Amino acid sequence: MITIxxxxxxxxxxxxTVSNVIHERKNKVSAENYExxxxxxxxxxxxxxxxxxxxxxxxxxxxxxxxxxxxxSEINIISDxxxxxxxxxxxxxxxxxxxxxxxxxxxxxxxxxxxxxxWDIEGLVILGALPEDAxxxxxxxxxxxxxxxxxxxxxxxxxxxxxxxxxxxxxxYDVTNYLIELGHxxxxxxxxxxxxxxxxxxxxxxxxxxxTEANIKFHNHDFFGLDYHVKQRHDYxxxxxxxxxxxxxxxxxxxxxxxxxxxxxxxxNGIRIPEELSITGFDHNIFSEQxxxxxxxxxxxxxxxxxxxxxxxxxxxxxxxxxxxxxLLDVELVIQNSTVPV
Amino acid sequence: MITIxxxxxxxxxxxxTVSNVIHERKNKVSAENYExxxxxxxxxxxxxxxxxxxxxxxxxxxxxxxxxxxxxSEINIISDxxxxxxxxxxxxxxxxxxxxxxxxxxxxxxxxxxxxxxWDIEGLVILGALPEDAxxxxxxxxxxxxxxxxxxxxxxxxxxxxxxxxxxxxxxYDVTNYLIELGHxxxxxxxxxxxxxxxxxxxxxxxxxxxTEANIKFHNHDFFGLDYHVKQRHDYxxxxxxxxxxxxxxxxxxxxxxxxxxxxxxxxNGIRIPEELSITGFDHNIFSEQxxxxxxxxxxxxxxxxxxxxxxxxxxxxxxxxxxxxxLLDVELVIQNSTVPV
DNA sequence: CTGTTAGCGCATTCAG
DNA sequence: CTGAATGCGCTAACAG
Numbered sequence: 001m002i003t004i005x006x007x008x009x010x011x012x013x014x015x016x017t018v019s020n021v022i023h024e025r026k027n028k029v030s031a032e033n034y035e036x037x038x039x040x041x042x043x044x045x046x047x048x049x050x051x052x053x054x055x056x057x058x059x060x061x062x063x064x065x066x067x068x069x070x071x072x073s074e075i076n077i078i079s080d081x082x083x084x085x086x087x088x089x090x091x092x093x094x095x096x097x098x099x100x101x102x103x104x105x106x107x108x109x110x111x112x113x114x115x116x117x118x119w120d121i122e123g124l125v126i127l128g129a130l131p132e133d134a135x136x137x138x139x140x141x142x143x144x145x146x147x148x149x150x151x152x153x154x155x156x157x158x159x160x161x162x163x164x165x166x167x168x169x170x171x172x173y174d175v176t177n178y179l180i181e182l183g184h185x186x187x188x189x190x191x192x193x194x195x196x197x198x199x200x201x202x203x204x205x206x207x208x209x210x211x212t213e214a215n216i217k218f219h220n221h222d223f224f225g226l227d228y229h230v231k232q233r234h235d236y237x238x239x240x241x242x243x244x245x246x247x248x249x250x251x252x253x254x255x256x257x258x259x260x261x262x263x264x265x266x267x268x269n270g271i272r273i274p275e276e277l278s279i280t281g282f283d284h285n286i287f288s289e290q291x292x293x294x295x296x297x298x299x300x301x302x303x304x305x306x307x308x309x310x311x312x313x314x315x316x317x318x319x320x321x322x323x324x325x326x327x328l329l330d331v332e333l334v335i336q337n338s339t340v341p342v
Numbered sequence: 343m344i345t346i347x348x349x350x351x352x353x354x355x356x357x358x359t360v361s362n363v364i365h366e367r368k369n370k371v372s373a374e375n376y377e378x379x380x381x382x383x384x385x386x387x388x389x390x391x392x393x394x395x396x397x398x399x400x401x402x403x404x405x406x407x408x409x410x411x412x413x414x415s416e417i418n419i420i421s422d423x424x425x426x427x428x429x430x431x432x433x434x435x436x437x438x439x440x441x442x443x444x445x446x447x448x449x450x451x452x453x454x455x456x457x458x459x460x461w462d463i464e465g466l467v468i469l470g471a472l473p474e475d476a477x478x479x480x481x482x483x484x485x486x487x488x489x490x491x492x493x494x495x496x497x498x499x500x501x502x503x504x505x506x507x508x509x510x511x512x513x514x515y516d517v518t519n520y521l522i523e524l525g526h527x528x529x530x531x532x533x534x535x536x537x538x539x540x541x542x543x544x545x546x547x548x549x550x551x552x553x554t555e556a557n558i559k560f561h562n563h564d565f566f567g568l569d570y571h572v573k574q575r576h577d578y579x580x581x582x583x584x585x586x587x588x589x590x591x592x593x594x595x596x597x598x599x600x601x602x603x604x605x606x607x608x609x610x611n612g613i614r615i616p617e618e619l620s621i622t623g624f625d626h627n628i629f630s631e632q633x634x635x636x637x638x639x640x641x642x643x644x645x646x647x648x649x650x651x652x653x654x655x656x657x658x659x660x661x662x663x664x665x666x667x668x669x670l671l672d673v674e675l676v677i678q679n680s681t682v683p684v
Numbered sequence: 685c686t687g688t689t690a691g692c693g694c695a696t697t698c699a700g
Numbered sequence: 701c702t703g704a705a706t707g708c709g710c711t712a713a714c715a716g
Contacts, residue, residue, distance in 0.1 A: 687714100689712100690712095690714105692711100695706100696706085696707100697704105698705085698706100699702105699703090700703085
């Protein structure tokens with residue numbers, strides 16, 4: 001491995017001069033030396049040793065991306081195209097900013113923070129954090145943190161942080177309202193698990209708001225908490241077809257994944273969609289396109305989410321700005337074929 | 343950040359003793375000191391600084407996972423659940439071995455190798471490498487490398503490497519043979535792009551072998567190279583429905599993703615599947631389950647792939663073994679509802 | 685069993 | 701504009 005010292009020897013200057021050339025401090029190096037050093041760096045394929053950087057606390061250039069496993073099951077994380085997409089786009093953005101991405105999955109805040117200090121990580125992106133975990137993260141580290149899709153209670157936190165989310169409430173509202181406009185009155189809400197928080201909670205609130213405005217009363221049994229184990233979920237859905245599914249003309253799902261999964265089970269059990277039941281998803285990912293009927297859903301721009309996340313994180317890292325940043329991106333109602341008027 | 347030196351001060355021993363405790367060299371530390379140091383480490387939440395490790399060439403504990411973009415388009419990488427799954431499982435295995443995962447996408451071998459030397463990466467996992475890239479990787483670095491699904495030409499390489507793949511030839515053969523057993527004679531082969539290599543080439547060869555054994559002649563026009571741009575691909579498929587799709591009773595696809603995508607387009611254009619056309623996929627991932635009819639496909643154990651990859655990589659890193667390791671995992675024909683006898 | 689020392693590569697400070 | 705010296709944290713070699 002070629003080092004600054006060796007380059008200095010080759011060219012016949014001091015390591016400092018080489019360092020100055022690397023960092024483009026042209027005002028500190030003569031034009032002649034600058035060129036000579038540049039050439040040597042190129043010819044010898046110089047790559048800086050990150051160990052030296054970390055040790056000298058000159059910045060590790062690592063962004064840690066942490067997948068918080070706590071709520072969703074492993075099965076869903078690995079099956080959900082959203083995670084796939086966002087990780088792909090985050091990597092792209094991190095790389096384009098000259099940083100490196102360390103990917104880590106963990107259910108524990110302290111484990112994640114150990115990672116951070118071991119590597120002197122410059123910034124964290126945290127996916128799938130619950131509000132209480134988010135608070136711990138913010139309190140326990142000085143490093144810039146960007147959450148994606150986490151609802152942090154601003155009042156509880158007096159430090160800076162970034163959150164890039166979605167207008168989930170609006171999404172839940174819009175899609176429900178669309179069903180209402182189509183004449184639906186009996187609309188159920190289906191989510192991952194029984195205890196909603198964060199994103200799903202907001203979508204649920206939006207759903208309820210739409211019902212309220214339309215003078216439709218919500219009953220607790222209109223909420224369907226689905227198991228994330230495939231087998232249990234499918235058994236439950238089949239049972240629903242046999243019992244009280246007929247009480248509903250529309251179902252709002254918190255994700256395309258769940259919607260498509262359920263739609264297939266319903267269809268397998270003789271329910272005609274959308275004729276007998278309208279279904280809506282959320283995400284507008286590949287699932288809502290690769291099923292029939294295609295899903296009416298709420299679209300989000302995943303690439304934009306990744307782009308903004310890294311943009312604000314970089315701003316924070318470079319101390320160009322601070323303060324709380326909480327951006328909720330717009331959603332878009334994508335009307336396809338899984339919904340019809342009643 | 344707490345360091346070994348500080349722990350040493352706190353306990354009143356030398357840094358070496360602390361280091362020996364950390365590395366569990368019990369024979370070099372008195373039981374009494376061992377306990378005292380252990381306690382201090384715990385209480386102060388000691389985390390080793392990786393910069394020190396890298397700089398001292400004591401092992402960075404980083405595994406670099408490189409996604410080679412060259413062949414498949416970005417769109418497909420991010421849409422294909424296989425990448426999602428394998429990355430998730432690789433991360434899990436890497437973490438369980440006490441290592442860290444650095445994720446990097448790149449089309450260039452030299453860029454990837456720069457990453458390797460900058461971080462003193464201990465081992466590489468390379469996804470989606472073409473055979474010629476694989477050779478470059480192997481020749482240009484001394485670090486242990488594990489490829490996933492790459493067909494390296496053994497004769498050209500005199501260094502060690504690991505490849506964990508699939509019996510792709512067998513998969514292509516089995517699925518085609520199954521169609522033949524169902525009475526199909528006119529069977530097309532559909533792949534990503536016109537120039538096949540690696541995995542798809544093997545699957546194609548298996549398909550042709552099955553035809554040959556059944557005395558079915560293969561013509562060049564039985565091969566369908568699909569565009570990875572969605573729009574172009576769909577236009578092409580729609581056109582196929584109007585023209586010569588009727589010449590075929592079965593189509594073998596190189597992936598579930600392509601198969602489901604095409605199946606939807608065919609169905610949208612009035613083709614009844616499987617009645618009028620049998621379709622097969624490859625991968626047995628979520629797509630083959632979340633479509634109707636469910637796809638007959640070739641199953642692979644993605645988790646096992648990740649597990650073996652890291653197992654052999656670790657073995658190589660710890661110098662416990664060497665030599666070329668080329669393991670092709672078994673495939674399994676998964677018969678579902680997209681195929682019927684003619 | 686314990687402690688001292690050296691060196692890994694970088695960027696910065698300070699002296700020229 | 702240039703260079704010498706320094707310290708970051710860890711581990712291994714070596715001396716006691």
